[in-house]
Amino acid sequence: MSDRDPRIWAIVGATGTGKSDLALRLAEALRESGNPAEIVNADAMQLYRGMDIGTAKLSVDERRGIPHHLFDVREVTQDAAVAWYQPLARAAIEAIHARGGDAVLVGGSGLYVSSVIFDFRFPPRDPAVRQRLERELDEQGAGALFARLQQVDAVTAARVDPKNGRRIVRALEVIEQGAQTHGAALPDEPLLWHPRTRILGVEADRAELVARLDARVERMWEQGMLEEAARLRADGIQRGTTAPRAIGYAQALAQLAGEKTEAEAIAETQALTRRYARRQVSWFKRYPGIEWLSPMSDPRDILAG
Numbered sequence: 132m133s134d135r136d137p138r139i140w141a142i143v144g145a146t147g148t149g150k151s152d153l154a155l156r157l158a159e160a161l162r163e164s165g166n167p168a169e170i171v172n173a174d175a176m177q178l179y180r181g182m183d184i185g186t187a188k189l190s191v192d193e194r195r196g197i198p199h200h201l202f203d204v205r206e207v208t209q210d211a212a213v214a215w216y217q218p219l220a221r222a223a224i225e226a227i228h229a230r231g232g233d234a235v236l237v238g239g240s241g242l243y244v245s246s247v248i249f250d251f252r253f254p255p256r257d258p259a260v261r262q263r264l265e266r267e268l269d270e271q272g273a274g275a276l277f278a279r280l281q282q283v284d285a286v287t288a289a290r291v292d293p294k295n296g297r298r299i300v301r302a303l304e305v306i307e308q309g310a311q312t313h314g315a316a317l318p319d320e321p322l323l324w325h326p327r328t329r330i331l332g333v334e335a336d337r338a339e340l341v342a343r344l345d346a347r348v349e350r351m352w353e354q355g356m357l358e359e360a361a362r363l364r365a366d367g368i369q370r371g372t373t374a375p376r377a378i379g380y381a382q383a384l385a386q387l388a389g390e391k392t393e394a395e396a397i398a399e400t401q402a403l404t405r406r407y408a409r410r411q412v413s414w415f416k417r418y419p420g421i422e423w424l425s426p427m428s429d430p431r432d433i434l435a436g
Contacts, residue, residue: 137228144333145408149426154237160430169198173238185379207368217246241414249321254305
């Protein structure tokens with residue numbers, strides 16, 4: 132295999148660690164060396180058109196002329212499932228490689244990243260089972276179904292948000308068919324989908340990251356999070372199954388509905404963001420061969436490594 136063969140650079144880590152900036156600087160360094168690198172999104176919420184402030188999405192002007200793929204490709208009323216995303220992301224990467232460039236995959240949605248870089252197979256689906264479980268979710272609530280999941284698959288239950296009814300239903304659907312759940316979909320030694328893949332984890336001091344995340348949530352409201360949520364509500368976000376549950380948007384929508392004060396919406400978003408960041412770190416620490424870097428790492432040192 133030649134050093135000229137195209138690569139995938141996967142830049143992963145917790146929210147707020149500076150992944151997007153490092154991805155831009157790495158892509159710029161590659162392009163300066165004659166490699167027409169392009170960036171591919173692996174953040175589930177940045178797939179959605181109009182969800183900008185709450186996802187810290189780079190504007191077109193902030194992308195420095197570097198092609199970006201799989202941003203703003205779903206309406207907020209549409210589902211954004213991993214099984215839908217995987218073939219699109221891989222097709223984008225293959226197209227970049229065909230143009231002679233490296234693909235820089237960047238994002239913190241662990242399941243989305245894993246589906247692209249590893250030989251990731253999806254458990255079976257059964258629409259009838261899914262519909263029955265969704266009815267039970269509506270009738271009994273997420274707590275009852277989560278308790279059932281804990282009884283039948285404690286390992287998966289430990290990795291699922293107890294309030295995420297959609298994920299709980301999916302796990303139970305798979306279990307009823309005698310298959311492994313998403314919790315077991317990433318084996319201890321996963322095989323890479325593309326042999327020239329380098330996984331770069333961006334990490335920050337925990338106390339520093341918590342302060343940064345809390346401040347970022349406050350800035351979201353200062354920059355117009357409530358107004359953005361109001362526009363998305365008009366676009367039908369509450370008819371969607373994924374977008375309205377996004378951290379920050381769910382709280383802003385509750386504030387618009389008069390169910391939370393602004394202070395309560397901000398505080399809940401901060402708490403959930405901190406918890407999400409912890410889960411992200413735990414997920415990516417399982418990746419074999421991951422290289423942990425500072426957000427301010429020099430891309431030239433990365434390329435020389």
